[in-house]
Amino acid sequence: MKKSMKMQDAFDPYLERMVSQSETSSGRIKAKLSDSYAWCFCELCEKPTEYSAILEAPKVVKRLQRRNAKVVSRRETIYAAAQERADALILRYEQACEGKFGPYEAARMLMHYCDIPEMQGDRSVDGFREQIERKMLFAEWARHGEPVWTTRLPGQTDGDAKPSKLYCETHNPRRSDDARRAYQRDRRFILEYHDFIEKIWSQVINAGSHPTWDIESHAHVRREARRQLQALKSPTSMIGDFLTQGTMNQAEIARHLGVSRQAVSAAIRRLAKKSAE
Template sequence: MGKYEKASSTYDPLLKVLVRESDTSSDRIRAKLSNHYEWCFCELCWRSTEYAISMAAPKVFKRLKRGNIKAVPLTESIRTEARKKTDTLVARYERALKGEFGKYEPPRMLGRYCDMQELRGDFSVAAFREHVERRMLVSTWARHGELLRPSALPAHPEGAARPSKLYCEVHNPRRSDEARRAYQRDRRFTLEYEDLIEKIWSQGAAVLPRWDIETWAEVRKNAYNQLQALKSPTSSMDDLLNQGITNQAEIARQLGVSRQAVSAAIKRRGRKQAMR
């Protein structure tokens, strides 16, 4: 499996300086990051990867001497400038929707200033403004320095591993003993998990919008819950019982199994508790 090294600067929130980061990525990671929909999801569940979370929290810094940096605050003047730019673009988009600039101008503006996945088919002026406001704020802020992502998430202690591009915090084996156990438990069923995801997409081909990132997350979550119910039905049932759900029909519906299977599992659970 080939690898390449790419050096870049990131902000270390503990040292409060720029650090040189050598990003060595495998073909597997490069293939994952090139997928417009799956790049942000944990390999073992529906949650966002640590890397995706870190990418969503950029900061702007100004370089000082001797490698030091200074954080650029997001001032009211920057916000005001960004709002003016937003108002200008929104006004042009409204005119474009009326056909003043030709039929291709609205989709051109959507493609340039918005994330089509996040729009979820809503091309209204309000949706356009919501996306443009966020982008204009970041781009205006970045003009006062360098836009960088942190090399560690805020909750991580000093010396912690870099944000994972493959796993979420729940499944990153380098993060904690509990995460390592979750990784070892769910990694065994990777192929079954991928098969369930494809099965859900296939069954809902007529109604599930593949362009909607929220639908991708929901499909992955449904597949994960089904897999847990199949592989660890007792633990999944315990979670529902602890939530106060005692109706066997409701438990069977949520786990996707028969009432007979739930009844048998409850009896086994009772026998195990009686033997303790």
């Protein structure tokens, strides 16, 4: 895979320092990031990737000496100034909707200030307000320092792996032992998972129930696909399959499924009880 390297500054909230992060982006990650809906989802479930969770929460910092930095606190004055700017724009939008500035101004303001997919078709003044208040708060905050992405999620400490662009916190194999087990367990069904996603998309498109431009539809489809997959591949039914094949002992099955040996023997007892009934 061809890799490109780019260095960028980011704020490390744990060290309270600016650090250089190399953006190593493989072809696989570039392809994922270029898809305007898929980029924010974990490969294995409907949760956001660690990386997209971080992009939703930028910080404003003040640089100190020797690459130290601290987060600029959001004082009352920042909130007040942001509200004032937001109110002025909301008023203008309201008037634009009434046609005061010609036929195109309301649409232009939407394009300029709002995240259209996120608004889910709601072009009301309230929908505009919700977008603009958040945006103005960040803009006002950013005037008092430098807006940056952080290098990690809250709770992640020094020495932890950097945020994954492919997986959520519970599926990033470099995050914890539990996450590695979940990754190993679910990665084996990634093809089936994506088959389910495709199948469910065709159902919801036929039903007209979930528009494709709505990010929530994508989350819904992925959640539903995962539910159906789990029902199909419950550990108990898989352990049954492995036992019938007769090529693996309990410890091997446990390793294969990424569960404990105790879980396997409990499942075998459940299966035995079921077949005895």
